[in-house]
Amino acid sequence: MMSSIAGDPLRRGAGTLLLGLSGRLLVAVAWTSAxxxxxxxxAFYVAAIGDGDMQRWNQTLPxxxxPETPLALIGMxxxxxxxxxxxxxGPVQLMAGIRRRFPAFHRWTGRAYVLAAxxxxxxxxxxxxxxxxxxGWPMDVGFGLYGVLVTLAAVETFRHARTRRLDRHRAWAIRLFALVVGSWLYRMDYGIWLMLMGRLGHSNDFTGPFDIVMAFFFYLPNLMVAEVFIRARGLMVPGGVRLLAAAGLAATAALLTIGTYYFTKFYWGPPILATLGL
Ligand code: HEM
Known part of the structure; x- marks a missing residue:
């Protein structure tokens, strides 16, 4: 039965088309939102340094x-x-067209990207x-591991590019990108959870069960998806699975669009508009 689905060229064609379209839609929504x-x-945190009003940082998290810990201040x-x-x-670095047509540009922006990471x-x-x-400690461990992984992925992406081990370079670059996206996903996950579940599992000091799961959940699933992506190159996937994956990607894109709308309206938008003088 499965092989007849896998072998149905019509379904496979539709699945491939829809998967491509929904994948592009998700990437476009995710990049815009990130x-x-x-x-x-x-506009909020870096502009506060320029304005000499860094107390503003504490409006979001106490x-x-x-100022009494300058190393932490400089680090933040x-x-x-x-x-x-x-x-x-980030996404500019992953665009195959730019990589192929302007390799020197890719190399220089790549060095800047890796250094920034x-x-x-x-x-x-x-x-x-x-x-x-x-x-406290659960979030220290979750975020600490995140920091170690981001730093490691940056070093490995650079090291393998230098020694021209391009397959490994590509794999680490994908892992680094998946990790970086996590910082944005963390906020989106919170926004969507609060929208659907209210404050269930969340507390103001971030020690609720949901907060503890979230200390890891914003980057470990992305890393797993990245691993699948790295290993699944050229794999034959049945048409039905492609259609299912396309529906999943489209639904995720819709959820992220709603989340981004509310984040932009109430949280991200006002400082951006103020910086632009609007
Ligand atoms: C990749 C891009 C990243 C961006 C854009 C970013 C952005 C932010 C922002 C805006 C905050 C302030 C809190 C908030 O408004 O939600 C924050 C806090 C923080 N970030 Fe990041 N971050 C990134 C990556 C990282 C990485 C790699 C680490 C590594 C450990 C990290 C560790 C922290 C910590 C420890 C805090 C403070 C949390 C607290 O006060 O308890 N971030 N980040």
Missing amino acids: ALFGAYVL GLYA GAHFLTGALLLLA FVTGIGGLAFILVRGTVG
Whole structure:
């Protein structure tokens, strides 16, 4: 039965087409949303440094700005700037057309991307080591592992590009991208959860059951998807599975669009518009 579905060329053709379309839709929604989050980080956190009003950082999380621990302060500031750049520039680095047509551009932006990822990881880790996160040790462990993985993926992406081991370079670049996207997904997951479930499992000090799961859940699933993607190159997938995957991607894109709308309206949009003088 399964082989007749797998062998049905009509269903396979439709599945491939819809999977391609829904995949592109999801990438477009995710990039737009992540870029809006990156622009918000620049407009709110980085602009506060320029304005000399870093107390503003504490409006979102208490203790983000603490002048008595300069190492944590520098780490956080650097992590805001480079983290935002990663979100804005990441997809350009993955575009095959640009990679093929402008290899020198890809190399230079790649070096900047990897350096920014390294600084983001080390900056976040410095903050955790000096001050600790709002949620205590479970969140320290979750975010700490995240920082270690981002830093490792940045180093490995660079190292394998230097030695021209391009298959490994590609695999680490995909892992790095999946990890970076996590910083945006963390906010989206919270937004969608609060929208659907209210404050169930969440507490103000981020020690609720949902908060503890989320300390890991914003990057481990992405890494698993990245692993599947890295290994599934050229795999023959039955038409029915493709159709199912296409429906899943389209539904995710719809959920992210709703989440992005509310985030932009109430949270990211106002500082971005204020920075633009609108
Ligand atoms: C990849 C891009 C990243 C961006 C755009 C980003 C952005 C942010 C933002 C905006 C905040 C402030 C809280 C909020 O508004 O939600 C924050 C907090 C934080 N980030 Fe990141 N981040 C990124 C990556 C990382 C990485 C790799 C680490 C590594 C450990 C990290 C560790 C932290 C920590 C520890 C906090 C403070 C949490 C607390 O106060 O308890 N971030 N980040």
